[in-house]
Amino acid sequence: MSEGEREGEAGRPAVRVHGLWKRFGEQIAVSGIDLVLPAGRFVGLVGPNGAGKTTTLSMITGLLRPDQGTVEIAGHDVWRDPAAVKARIGVLPEGLRLFERLSGRELLSYTGRLRGVPGAEVDKRATQLLDVLDLAGAQHKLVVDYSTGMRKKIGLAAALLHNPEVLFLDEPFEGVDPVSAQTIRGVLERYTASGATVVFSSHVMELVESLCDWVAVMAAGRIRADGPLAEVRGEAPSLQEAFLQLVGAGGRSAGTDLDWLGGGGR
Numbered sequence: 001m002s003e004g005e006r007e008g009e010a011g012r013p014a015v016r017v018h019g020l021w022k023r024f025g026e027q028i029a030v031s032g033i034d035l036v037l038p039a040g041r042f043v044g045l046v047g048p049n050g051a052g053k054t055t056t057l058s059m060i061t062g063l064l065r066p067d068q069g070t071v072e073i074a075g076h077d078v079w080r081d082p083a084a085v086k087a088r089i090g091v092l093p094e095g096l097r098l099f100e101r102l103s104g105r106e107l108l109s110y111t112g113r114l115r116g117v118p119g120a121e122v123d124k125r126a127t128q129l130l131d132v133l134d135l136a137g138a139q140h141k142l143v144v145d146y147s148t149g150m151r152k153k154i155g156l157a158a159a160l161l162h163n164p165e166v167l168f169l170d171e172p173f174e175g176v177d178p179v180s181a182q183t184i185r186g187v188l189e190r191y192t193a194s195g196a197t198v199v200f201s202s203h204v205m206e207l208v209e210s211l212c213d214w215v216a217v218m219a220a221g222r223i224r225a226d227g228p229l230a231e232v233r234g235e236a237p238s239l240q241e242a243f244l245q246l247v248g249a250g251g252r253s254a255g256t257d258l259d260w261l262g263g264g265g266r
């Protein structure tokens with residue numbers, strides 16, 4: 001599908017990446033990728049471990065400077081116009097660092113003020129987000145005492161507080177129990193239904209298949225396929241199968257060399 005067709009479908013793209021490169025010493029993490037993600041979609045960035053997903057999301061969101069290439073979000077260049085971009089995006093990065101000595105409620109108040117949201121509005125939105133994300137009971141507890149799932153949820157609340165146009169989430173469901181995952185999912189579905197865009201990375205194919213309507217498949221620093229979910233899945237019975245074919249992992253044996261492994265002889 002051409003870029004023109006994509007833009008025609010949903011107006012201005014949420015994200016436009018051109019010729020993006022990142023190298024760490026000898027290791028090429030991201031190898032000159034081009035990507036156009038339409039607005040108003042639930043986009044999944046999928047790929048095996050080490051594919052370059054986190055590096056790509058970090059460069060797209062202005063956390064890591066690319067060696068080459070450009071990124072535009074909602075028409076603004078991430079590196080030339082960072083303030084305009086930061087006002088329009090929310091980010092839940094991998095290994096999120098939070099202010100551990102604030103309570104959940106204080107963290108949201110602080111984030112809201114930093115984002116320039118008026119105080120009364122911050123309080124209202126924080127109360128609603130804490131409630132919807134089932135954190136109301138823990139709002140006065142210090143973040144340092146939060147569980148992994150609670151940290152993801154308070155990070156998500158902080159990323160949503162200023163009502164961004166585009167939300168980027170790196171592995172948002174990792175370490176999250178099924179009930180919390182369902183809650184997060186509900187919030188994200190509601191957010192995209194109103195025309196906002198979610199871009200999240202994951203290697204859990206079932207999750208991506210059930211949530212996303214647009215997919216980009218990454219392997220070894222390159223985009224192997226991208227487009228509407230049905231188009232990327234093609235004739236394959238599931239996204240998992242399509243993914244295995246795309247990344248060339250279909251023939252890998254499940255451990256024929258591990259003949260010593262298992263019960264019996266030591």
Ligand SMILES: Nc1ncnc2c1ncn2[C@@H]1O[C@H](COP(=O)(O)OP(=O)(O)OP(=O)(O)O)[C@@H](O)[C@H]1O
Pocket residue numbers: 024027028029047048049050051052053054055056203
């Ligand atoms: N700071 C760094 N220094 C050196 N190499 C790095 C650094 N960050 C990433 N890499 C390398 O770049 C490649 C891509 O890593 P990245 O974390 O982007 O992959 P990923 O798709 O997010 O993987 P995962 O699903 O395992 O989180 C890997 O080979 C990784 O070892």
